[in-house]
Amino acid sequence: MKVLLWHVHGSWTTAFVLGRHEYLLPVTPDRGPDGLGRARTWDWPASAREVTPEQLRDEDVDVVVLQRVRDLELVREWLGREPGRDLPAVFLEHNAPDGSATHTRHPLADRSDIPIAHVTYFNQLCYDNGRAPTTVIEHGIVDPGERWTGELARAAVVTNEPVRRGRTVGADLLAGLAAVAPVDVFGMGLAGLHERYGLDPDRVALHDDPPQAAMHAELARRRVYVHPVRWTSLGLSLLEAMHLGMPVVGLATTEVVEAVPREAGVLSTDPERLWAAVRTYLHDEDAARLAGKAARAAALERYGLPRFLADWDRLLSEVTR
Numbered sequence: 045m046k047v048l049l050w051h052v053h054g055s056w057t058t059a060f061v062l063g064r065h066e067y068l069l070p071v072t073p074d075r076g077p078d079g080l081g082r083a084r085t086w087d088w089p090a091s092a093r094e095v096t097p098e099q100l101r102d103e104d105v106d107v108v109v110l111q112r113v114r115d116l117e118l119v120r121e122w123l124g125r126e127p128g129r130d131l132p133a134v135f136l137e138h139n140a141p142d143g144s145a146t147h148t149r150h151p152l153a154d155r156s157d158i159p160i161a162h163v164t165y166f167n168q169l170c171y172d173n174g175r176a177p178t179t180v181i182e183h184g185i186v187d188p189g190e191r192w193t194g195e196l197a198r199a200a201v202v203t204n205e206p207v208r209r210g211r212t213v214g215a216d217l218l219a220g221l222a223a224v225a226p227v228d229v230f231g232m233g234l235a236g237l238h239e240r241y242g243l244d245p246d247r248v249a250l251h252d253d254p255p256q257a258a259m260h261a262e263l264a265r266r267r268v269y270v271h272p273v274r275w276t277s278l279g280l281s282l283l284e285a286m287h288l289g290m291p292v293v294g295l296a297t298t299e300v301v302e303a304v305p306r307e308a309g310v311l312s313t314d315p316e317r318l319w320a321a322v323r324t325y326l327h328d329e330d331a332a333r334l335a336g337k338a339a340r341a342a343a344l345e346r347y348g349l350p351r352f353l354a355d356w357d358r359l360l361s362e363v364t365r
Contacts (some may be wrong), residue, residue, distance in 0.1 A: 045364060046065070046066045046105050046106045046107075049108065050112070052077075052112065054083050056138065056280065057083070061091065062186070067091060068100070068105065069081055070095060070097060072097065078118060082094055101122070101124070107364050108127055108132070109136050110134065110135045111137075111138065115127075119131065132364045137161065140166065140170060150173050152176050156175045160173055160176050160177070162180050163181065181352065184347060184349045184350075185283050185347050185349065186349060192290050193265055198227065198266045200228050201229045201269075202279070202285070203230075205233035207237055208233065212275050213273050217272040221318075224323050225322050228249050229248060229249070230254060230263065234250045234252045235252070263288055264289070264290070268290065268326070268332060269286075269291065271295065274297055275297065277298070277299070282304075286308065286340060286347075287340055287343045287344065291308065291325055291331075291336045292311075293318050293322050294318070295311070303347075307335065309321070
């Protein structure tokens with residue numbers, strides 16, 4: 045079938061467009077949020093093709109995967125069709141609630157004609173979904189391969205915009221981590237991190253916006269992956285690190301407690317326990333290797349690409365039936 049979706053989340057879309065459908069990705073002259081088009085840093089198949097808003101009118105779209113409330117308006121404007129009424133639709137919710145975990149009502153909570161597909165059970169639980177039908181389709185990861193060497197006795201963190209997002213992504217915890225291990229932070233929007241949190245550049249190295257393949261190669265050389273995030277949806281970078289075979293040390297919050305089994309690392313809400321675990325892995329390479337192998341096995345079983353694509357095939361079939 046022909047699936048219309050916007051390029052909103054690059055890593056998620058990379059997995060999604062590897063399915064058996066034709067994927068229509070809006071593109072606008074400025075390649076802004078409403079029309080980013082195909083990814084330029086990932087290798088997407090030819091079945092994922094760019095279409096302008098004008099070209100969309102001539103496409104026989106079977107279903108739309110909405111990811112922002114604005115997408116509803118764009119479908120009406122560009123296709124002249126109403127999502128959920130005369131165009132089958134699914135709303136893909138990537139995020140945990142931005143507000144209260146007990147009182148945040150989902151923007152589509154009052155619609156019963158568009159199912160909400162959450163990426164974690166935690167997100168489904170915490171949103172007030174109202175009368176909207178909901179389901180959970182957990183992430184699927186394009187396997188980067190078992191590449192961990194752990195040759196560098198350093199901790200790796202992946203985070204985007206930590207200066208702006210601050211405590212949400214645990215940026216304030218990096219100083220405590222750096223006290224027990226040299227740290228490499230990978231991600232976008234890292235400028236100003238040292239200054240904002242008083243970090244020593246000799247202890248915390250920044251790797252701003254590396255290509256995904258290069259980041260995977262560098263992550264795999266670090267001894268341990270640290271996930272200091274307090275509140276967000278389940279990070280794909282965590283699942284990618286597990287696929288690489290990295291041991292995990294992280295905050296026991298949100299969906300992480302489901303994703304990381306006990307044998308794959310250490311989760312706790314006590315930072316001191318986390319830093320003790322980091323010390324252990326830095327000094328015991330065999331323990332790190334065993335935990336990393338368990339992390340990879342767990343990630344392959346739960347977040348493998350075939351299961352992800354099969355789950356989406358079932359949902360798309362249901363809404364277009």
